[in-house]
Amino acid sequence: MVRIIGFFVGLGFVTMLLVAFFTDAKNAIQNPSVETAEEQFHLKPEPMKLASDGPLGKFDRAQLQRGFQVYKEVCAACHSLKYVSFYQLSDLGYSEAEVKAIANQWAIEVPTVNPDTGEAATRKALVSDRFPSPYANETAARAANNNALPPDLSLITEARDGGANYVHSLLTGYRDPKTYRNEKGEALPAANQPGTGLHFNPWFANLNIAMPAPLVSDGQVTFADGTKPTVEQMSRDVAAFLVWTAEPNLEARHRTGWTVMIFLLIATILAYMAYRNIWANAKREVSIRGPLEPAFRERMDEQKADRGIAG
Missing domain, CATH: 1.10.760.10 (Cytochrome c-like domain)
Known part of the structure; x- marks a missing residue:
């Protein structure tokens, strides 16, 4: 009974999906979207x-x-x-004196508070601003x-x-x-x-x-x-x-990236050379384990003899 109910529920769900799909497809064909001016x-x-x-x-x-x-x-x-900040302009090639002059002569002053009156005021920019x-x-x-x-x-x-x-x-x-x-x-x-x-x-x-x-x-x-x-x-x-x-910091990021890449390349080469040096001449040996192992067979024979078991 549960399987029959589940079958009809699933069938209804699939039917609804098909109806929605064909309805949207019909609308798209009959009423194609109009390209906007922005597009x-x-x-x-x-x-x-x-x-x-x-x-x-x-x-x-x-x-x-x-x-x-x-x-x-x-x-x-x-x-x-x-x-x-103004001090970062030194990265553009400006000298310390030039950066100070740029900050001091900047047309827009820095908002501050007058310590005597507590009212809003402005001041000349500093290099640290x-x-x-x-x-x-x-x-x-x-x-x-x-x-x-x-x-x-x-x-x-x-x-x-x-x-x-x-x-x-x-x-x-x-x-x-x-x-x-x-x-x-x-x-x-x-x-x-x-x-x-x-x-x-x-x-x-x-x-x-x-x-x-x-x-x-x-x-x-x-x-x-x-x-x-x-x-x-x-x-x-x-x-x-x-x-x-x-x-x-784009240039520093590029330098760091290339340094890491070179380090990883050298490390990979050294790891491969170490692998070749250690394992190149090693031979794989397959040892017998389980009932066919000679030592195991010898112990089994001894135990059978002690117990008087033939074979």
Whole structure:
């Protein structure tokens, strides 16, 4: 009886699954899903080559300094670097005196409290300080940016799919929505045209971004090393700098990884040589165990003789 009930329960379950499958299949055929504008016009980050790429990658200090200059003069007014301290700039090749000067001359002062009055105040940044946020809090940040919150850039290349490629593509990807055409030659639908305070960028997830194009023309920043400051160059340099802010120990990690790999390779070779040296000439001997063992047969014969058992 239990088996019969179980059979009908299982049959009912399978029937329901088949009905659901064929119903969904019918709906998919009759009402195929319509591709959204985001799917039609969103572009994947364009690949670019940085010195830090790959297992042998190392930072280009000159490029990092240029990228920091772009951040300082263009990005710092809206975006924070809350996980980066001024003293870390020495890793970019700045001297101790230069780092102190950068911290002291930073346009945004560090929030503090007046010890005499207990009221909120600000002071010049110290080398030990982290980069101060341009806004007092999230509310102030949204109020200054049409209710959009500028993201912190410390880990942006780790937080966004595409990393540095995403940053570079986004910075150089602003287009005119009225004249833009995708790969199929399709125009952006009127419903997806950017609204008030928004800007069209096909490399942004939903196409319309609150941030206006930060790099608008060549020569916007003057590089100290004489590199021509094109929009392409500035976007590459600041993307490389943000790779460093997200992973300042990248070079040490690469060195450690290669050291471990070489150690494991040498250890494997030594272990194999030791194995060959110890066991190469060893011969496997198969000894007889059980009733056929000569010593066992001899003891059995002695016991039979003592007990007067024949055979």
